[in-house]
Amino acid sequence: MKPAMSVEIGSLKLRNPVMTASGTFGYGEEFSQYVDLEKIGAFVTKGLSLKPRAGNPTPRIVETPGGMLNAIGLQNVGIDAFIQKKVPFLRSVNTPAIANFFGYTPDEYAELASRLDAIPEVAALEVNISCPNVKQGGIVFGTDPGCAASVVAACRAATQKTLIVKLSPNVTDIVEMAQACEGAGADALSVINTLTGMAIDLERRRPVLANVTGGLSGPAIKPVALRMVWQVARAVKVPVIGIGGIMSATDALEFILAGATAVQVGTASFVNPAAAQEIAEGMEQWLAERGIADISSLIGALEG
Amino acid sequence: MKPAMSVEIGSLKLRNPVMTASGTFGYGEEFSQYVDLEKIGAFVTKGLSLKPRAGNPTPRIVETPGGMLNAIGLQNVGIDAFIQKKVPFLRSVNTPAIANFFGYTPDEYAELASRLDAIPEVAALEVNISCPNVKQGGIVFGTDPGCAASVVAACRAATQKTLIVKLSPNVTDIVEMAQACEGAGADALSVINTLTGMAIDLERRRPVLANVTGGLSGPAIKPVALRMVWQVARAVKVPVIGIGGIMSATDALEFILAGATAVQVGTASFVNPAAAQEIAEGMEQWLAERGIADISSLIGALEG
Amino acid sequence: MQFKAMILDNAEVSPGYWRMRMTAPAEMLAARPGQFVMVRVNPSIDPLIRRPFGVFDVGTLQPAYTGAAPQPYLEILYRVVGKGTGMLSTLHDNDILDILGPLGTGFENGPAGEEKLIVGGGVGLAPLYLLAKELVKDSPVRLFAGGRTKDDVLCITEFERLGVECYTATEDGSLGECGLVTKVLEQRLEATANKGQIFACGPHGMLKAVAVIGAKRSVKTQVSLEGYMACGMGACLGCVCQGAEHSTENPDYRCVCTEGPVFEAAELKWEGN
Amino acid sequence: MQFKAMILDNAEVSPGYWRMRMTAPAEMLAARPGQFVMVRVNPSIDPLIRRPFGVFDVGTLQPAYTGAAPQPYLEILYRVVGKGTGMLSTLHDNDILDILGPLGTGFENGPAGEEKLIVGGGVGLAPLYLLAKELVKDSPVRLFAGGRTKDDVLCITEFERLGVECYTATEDGSLGECGLVTKVLEQRLEATANKGQIFACGPHGMLKAVAVIGAKRSVKTQVSLEGYMACGMGACLGCVCQGAEHSTENPDYRCVCTEGPVFEAAELKWEGN
């Protein structure tokens, strides 16, 4: 018996709960040689902005114990080039593409949301709110519930599509953030983005990253991510997408038990480009071996 | 030429900047077979409370990628048994012992501070403010600047000894917490305590830890710790003690460059009980090989 | 004691069970039966925490004819259950391990001449071989070895070579009695009118059954426990178990790594655990 | 392509430099000189990220007499600089690696008959051997190999066997000319009135010097760059370098892993880098 693997995130139906995380899977095409895109639930594009962005100087990446830091600086082609150069590929694939995007003012966020709303190939929107709010002195949208709510409300007004909000873990109270975003109209929450970290080159007496600090991802952050998914899933009604250090089907299923309806695979795709597909297949096999008929029965099924 | 390795934390003089972290080195005696205690700067006791505490049910510990979670629940012998059974050993060792302690109300904190103040063998006090404030509905002292300041002020009034405050990393703004504690009279800040995390046993569909969540320590958290030490050291005048995932002399020196005056070695002592001593020796050797005369010249010497 | 050990031999002795011999300092020869070592599987951070293993055997290699120096050695018997033990099984001769030990409090031998009943389940036999080696010096020793299938019943030949009388039981009946080894133990106690004392190591369920048997029949019973260990030396407080009088109000936690791993069964709380 | 490779040979060819041969699928034989592979050193998370290595050689083993099937292989030449390369050097024959490749854009051969000047510094020689193998088919090839000491000048015999004329230079004078290999390159260009084209791989300082020489003398110059790579396929944007016209206002970042690692030197920005 093949277990039922499909899940729903807002109005978006996924054939299985495994997506790839923004910034770790290019625009989908880069991985098509290694992954059968039709074996995963969805993929999320690199974060888009209104104008193309060059990103930070190098070094932008460094390995850390059980993880990596990145300070890419949100380099991306911008919404126009995205439409011209990347959307045609999205059209050719029978898998939903989710556009991740960010701005520096609520207005920019709203404008992007409405432009993405108009692209039929974009199945859903994921708002990255881990960006500095240039209007409010650079405080990060994603660390203040009020700022976050204003961004989400602005996007909500601009799109009918499923609106996913991606939360930053660099906060005292992730539940408060989650509730603010849910209240402002988010259809789903992605938990978590990267933890802010730093690496130092001792001999050169300098930060390794040109940007000094960067975002920590990979297996190292899994316990923190799992805890936050568990906290958020118990506190909101909208579906939660679990992200952070997922390397295997077991990891992914742990997030589902903690309350995630779907998961995103990030750094793992660098370590093993076939990771997302292997995880989706591994999850299905795990259910089949145990005679579990439907993945939905595992969502939030943690006991104790 | 032997480099000068001594540093000062408040009125406490350390022969070198390497201490062991609370809860990872027992009361010192446990490790005396593996470490020459006179080769390290200081050691910090397991967190003490007024009454003995039994701690949490098991499992209390689980390995995670590049780290471990613990939910010991602050099991400790209590201040009376500490004085009776553990202090005699402290007296026999020519290395400063720092008493780590915690309470559930500011009054409890103050009472402990004054009792520890009276023990000559206790060289300095380290306040753990990562505990729920029972009076204020369980919000953790260490995540609210006002609560933290009240605890620190209460302790400050109760002791003349060097008062170190150990900060929780589970906050949006560690700098704000650091400044609140400095303002309330802290002589030094220990950065960081553990990140809150969780692990799940998939087959049993239960949290691995009986306590559900636990504190993440070990190499996995090093990038976050280094970032926070760097942020705090730039924002306060008091010395900072760097903690988090330090496994080697290189790691320790990175924290010093980031602005730490001293470091604490935690989880590493489990992996290698001689870690603290080997790190202290390795740091000295590193300086000697490069002709650096004084470790002090490296404190906060990060360029760029 | 912390030392570097060079692997002398690492072989699968039964499907999934491996026996590893490694060099050790002469001090290791003083290890007491029931003590354990903490093994750092490799110098990387994966796995990070050491893994605990009972001392299966210690001894000294006497190289014949070559004139080489005698070499004290340590043996562990381990079951591949996860990452750390999986990696151990891929190590080659001459690879180096970092070892801490001997740690913990081992078995008390008990009076000479008295019958000694050793009960082991699966890899729980590991610390019992050194015990048997010592007990046979002055007492009649019987081994009750159980497992799920015959593959889980280990090293019987070695015990027999010591002069131990061996009883085996498997849940699937593929070796010895069909069923639990505790049944065979009870039969022996029945036959001898509860003479002797019991030494047990194995899965928690088996230890609990043995504890109940010991209590019911007033036979002194020592059990070797497991606990999730980070340090092995009483510092992390991760490994604790509950004393007999433990309650939420009057907690009584014992360190498995220092006060144990061997405890008198009567000291411990068994209900609900 | 992602594949599992079995190590056939792993040997230190000069102090600190290792050459590893491993099995590969037949598709690997189509690797272009200058392309690279991403190696997962082991299945654990330490190290986590794959490590990039140039394709040193590919070929097919023809087992003599045994009747065994021909075995395509891949070779890399690596220098032990840290954790990942350190672990690689401890691997044994028959150990398994997970490989991604061939990746990136390699060298363009240039017109037949024209003189080809290959410049390599230290382990920078790695991707140049396969290049030389291809270039010698239709062109005269000269190699300029530099290093700090003679230990850093690798595999000259192999290049000579291809019929490449080799020039060497070391900073300490322990082999060949004393000084930088770029000096020897300039002498050759001087002698031939700037004929031919340049292919270079090595430390950034050397590449910069070669780029300057190429520009000054209007000699077409291709360089193979390094960059910190997490994915090797254009997704992480970690590895980028700056195009010639790059500025903070008009940024022009290129992906070393897909647009490179081989670039025309003139396309890139060299000042201040």
Ligand SMILES: Cc1cc2nc3c(=O)[nH]c(=O)nc-3n(C[C@H](O)[C@H](O)[C@H](O)COP(=O)(O)OP(=O)(O)OC[C@H]3O[C@@H](n4cnc5c(N)ncnc54)[C@H](O)[C@@H]3O)c2cc1C
């Ligand atoms: C005192 C003592 C003596 C032991 N003696 C033996 C022996 O002689 N032979 C043998 O095969 N096994 C023995 N064990 C069990 C052995 O330690 C575990 O099987 C081993 O640690 C599993 O490691 P892993 O990485 O393969 O498994 P993992 O994949 O890490 O975990 C599998 C399970 O092993 C257990 N485990 C993992 N790490 C530890 C740890 N640090 N401490 C305790 N348990 C852990 C956990 O219950 C976990 O669920 C002993 C355990 C203790 C406490």
Ligand SMILES: Cc1cc2nc3c(=O)[nH]c(=O)nc-3n(C[C@H](O)[C@H](O)[C@H](O)COP(=O)(O)OP(=O)(O)OC[C@H]3O[C@@H](n4cnc5c(N)ncnc54)[C@H](O)[C@@H]3O)c2cc1C
């Ligand atoms: C396209 C390309 C081809 C290369 N070809 C070769 C080759 O043929 N032979 C050879 O010996 N070396 C080659 N290198 C360099 C090689 O990748 C590094 O020496 C190796 O990754 C170091 O790994 P480590 O774990 O030993 O070092 P670490 O201790 O991890 O780091 C030491 C230094 O190595 C570099 N490094 C580490 N990880 C990476 C990474 N993922 N990507 C890029 N650089 C990294 C960093 O600059 C770091 O400071 C190549 C690099 C690139 C980008």
Ligand SMILES: Cc1cc2nc3c(=O)[nH]c(=O)nc-3n(C[C@H](O)[C@H](O)[C@H](O)COP(=O)(O)O)c2cc1C
């Ligand atoms: C190189 C890199 C680039 C990333 N870029 C983005 C981005 O553009 N937008 C975003 O929301 N998250 C971005 N992320 C965060 C990931 O989507 C994901 O939340 C994070 O890496 C944690 O998951 P992981 O541990 O599985 O990698 C990026 C992560 C990495 C490693």
Ligand SMILES: Cc1cc2nc3c(=O)[nH]c(=O)nc-3n(C[C@H](O)[C@H](O)[C@H](O)COP(=O)(O)O)c2cc1C
């Ligand atoms: C088992 C364990 C017990 C701990 N107990 C305490 C404690 O009682 N008080 C305290 O302030 N910190 C405690 N800590 C936190 C450590 O002192 C240290 O801040 C943390 O482990 C991070 O450092 P590390 O990564 O080097 O381990 C404990 C940590 C561990 C692993």
Ligand code: FES
């Ligand atoms: S293992 Fe650390 S206290 Fe027992």
Ligand code: FES
């Ligand atoms: S290595 Fe990831 S984009 Fe080049």
